[in-house]
Amino acid sequence: MKCQKVISLFTEYYDDELSQKIRTAVKDHLDQCEECKAKHKEFNKSIKLLKKLKPLE
Amino acid sequence: MAYRKIHTFLYKAKFRTWLSKIALNLFRQKHRQKRKHESLILEEIMIPGEDGNPERKIIKSELQWCIIHNLQHHLPEKYRVVLVLRDLQSFSYKEISETLGWSISKTKTMLHRGRQLFRNTLLNAKCKALTDDYCCTCEGVQDL
Numbered sequence: 001m002k003c004q005k006v007i008s009l010f011t012e013y014y015d016d017e018l019s020q021k022i023r024t025a026v027k028d029h030l031d032q033c034e035e036c037k038a039k040h041k042e043f044n045k046s047i048k049l050l051k052k053l054k055p056l057e
Numbered sequence: 058m059a060y061r062k063i064h065t066f067l068y069k070a071k072f073r074t075w076l077s078k079i080a081l082n083l084f085r086q087k088h089r090q091k092r093k094h095e096s097l098i099l100e101e102i103m104i105p106g107e108d109g110n111p112e113r114k115i116i117k118s119e120l121q122w123c124i125i126h127n128l129q130h131h132l133p134e135k136y137r138v139v140l141v142l143r144d145l146q147s148f149s150y151k152e153i154s155e156t157l158g159w160s161i162s163k164t165k166t167m168l169h170r171g172r173q174l175f176r177n178t179l180l181n182a183k184c185k186a187l188t189d190d191y192c193c194t195c196e197g198v199q200d201l
Contacts, residue, residue, distance in 0.1 A: 011169035015143075017150065046176040049124055050144045 001025045006036050010043045123182060131178040136171030143168055 006029045012018050013026050030037050128137060142148040142156060154164040 008169065011172055012165060015150075017165075042180065043172065043176050046179050047144060047172060049120070049179070050128070050140060050175065053121070053124060053145060 001029050003029075003033060003036050006030070006033070007039060010040060013040075014044060014047060123179070127175065127178040127182060132171065132174055135167065136174055139164070139167045140171045140175060144172075 006026055009018060009022070009026055013023065016023075018026065030040055128140070132140070138157065139153060142153045143150075148156065150161055150164050150168075153159070153168070154161050157164070159167065
């Protein structure tokens with residue numbers, strides 16, 4: 001799987017919306033590609049920051 | 058408003074989705090009226106849990122300001138809405154698509170673009186919470 005494809009799947013990977021086969025392919029790529037791994041880490045961090053905001057009840 | 062419109066609920070969608078559509082329409086209506094101030098999200102979102110530690114409180118409020126500012130001022134509404142529904146309200150892709158009248162495919166695309174844009178705006182703003190070289194171990198930063 002190429003870098004551009006992997007990056008396009010970050011959202012579905014984060015939300016666990018990928019099939020097992022594609023998920024494994026993305027994970028394998030992230031284990032080998034330092035650039036995508038760094039981008040993935042930033043992507044996840046930004047979502048976690050966003051999730052820390054809570055709407056008022 | 059929901060009470061007045063309850064007769065329009067046709068059981069074709071989940072009650073939560075129907076209610077969210079009303080909330081979304083009210084949000085848009087209110088947002089149009091308040092466009093000059095653009096303070097709606099700032100007023101409606103908060104980070105819970107303060108322990109009274111002044112340093113932690115300042116760090117938290119700076120990060121909170123940065124996140125909200127980027128969400129509010131650097132994301133077009135179409136992305137902001139989908140991020141709020143998914144990442145703040147924990148809507149499923151299906152619920153988002155029903156609420157916004159989008160296909161599942163469009164929902165995925167818009168959510169991904171919105172998240173990418175949000176990440177980029179935080180990076181452009183040099184948000185310390187995203188940078189690897191930020192070595193502060195302050196409890197407030199770790200928790201946030």
